[in-house]
Amino acid sequence: MVHVKGLSKGFTLHTQGGAAIDVFDDISLEVWAGECICLHGSSGAGKSTLLRSLYANYKPDAGHIVVQHGGEPIDLVSAEPWEVVEVRRRTIGYVSQFLRVIPRVSTLDIVTEPAIASGVPSETAYASARILLSRLRIPDRLWSLAPATFSGGEQQRVNIARGFMVDYPVLLLDEPTASLDAANRQSVIELINEAKARGAAVVGIFHDEEVREAVANRLFEVGRPAVRKCRCNSATEAAA
Numbered sequence: 001m002v003h004v005k006g007l008s009k010g011f012t013l014h015t016q017g018g019a020a021i022d023v024f025d026d027i028s029l030e031v032w033a034g035e036c037i038c039l040h041g042s043s044g045a046g047k048s049t050l051l052r053s054l055y056a057n058y059k060p061d062a063g064h065i066v067v068q069h070g071g072e073p074i075d076l077v078s079a080e081p082w083e084v085v086e087v088r089r090r091t092i093g094y095v096s097q098f099l100r101v102i103p104r105v106s107t108l109d110i111v112t113e114p115a116i117a118s119g120v121p122s123e124t125a126y127a128s129a130r131i132l133l134s135r136l137r138i139p140d141r142l143w144s145l146a147p148a149t150f151s152g153g154e155q156q157r158v159n160i161a162r163g164f165m166v167d168y169p170v171l172l173l174d175e176p177t178a179s180l181d182a183a184n185r186q187s188v189i190e191l192i193n194e195a196k197a198r199g200a201a202v203v204g205i206f207h208d209e210e211v212r213e214a215v216a217n218r219l220f221e222v223g224r225p226a227v228r229k230c231r232c233n234s235a236t237e238a239a240a
């Protein structure tokens with residue numbers, strides 16, 4: 001479903017004297033339908049940067065991210081913005097750590113929105129949203145409220161419900177259980193395993209060992225490049 005080839009990414013901090021940070025270099029990875037890859041590595045190794053690159057939030061410096069989209073391969077590194085929008089609507093779902101709260105929009109509407117955008121009839125979408133919110137133990141008295149005032153764990157569960165509303169062929173999960181208690185962690189484990197069973201290719205960051213063991217088929221080590229590229233301009237700076 002996802003084929004990453006020779007992917008490299010660094011950042012240049014233009015507001016801080018052009019300092020260059022090489023994050024990863026020449027990464028290659030394949031993710032098949034029905035499996036879950038856990039991105040692994042020390043803090044700052046580049047796990048979130050890789051995940052965001054897979055969602056085309058960051059543009060890699062080199063390499064390819066080829067995704068099967070509607071039966072055709074598409075390279076997200078060279079895709080046009082409208083193609084990225086289409087891929088996100090139909091093929092790749094992303095659950096970030098934090099919910100982007102929209103003022104005055106109810107929990108039910110936030111959760112339902114991706115399904116309606118992907119063409120699911122509104123009645124079906126609302127019925128699925130209610131089931132997901134119940135499975136994730138969001139009390140129904142909160143469904144009509146905007147989640148701005150919800151606890152961290154409640155907001156995270158609303159975000160997870162939103163991410164699982166559409167049966168995306170590819171799912172990217174950035175620490176989906178970071179603020180959850182044991183019962184809710186278990187619900188998320190079940191949702192991930194159900195997604196795998198229907199053939200989703202899942203890539204995630206799971207710091208929680210119990211979650212990792214319950215869902216991951218493989219660990220993929222994200223590490224700093226063995227040889228750091230120097231982006232200095234002069235030979236003197238390069239030598240230094």
Ligand SMILES: Nc1ncnc2c1ncn2[C@@H]1O[C@H](COP(=O)(O)OP(=O)(O)OP(=O)(O)O)[C@@H](O)[C@H]1O
Pocket residue numbers: 011013021023041042043044045046047048049050
């Ligand atoms: N938008 C950005 N601009 C500049 N540098 C960034 C940006 N995002 C990440 N970095 C840098 O890239 C490196 C990798 O960060 P990243 O968040 O991908 O690591 P991580 O492995 O997910 O870490 P953690 O486990 O602590 O969340 C860090 O050195 C970080 O400072």
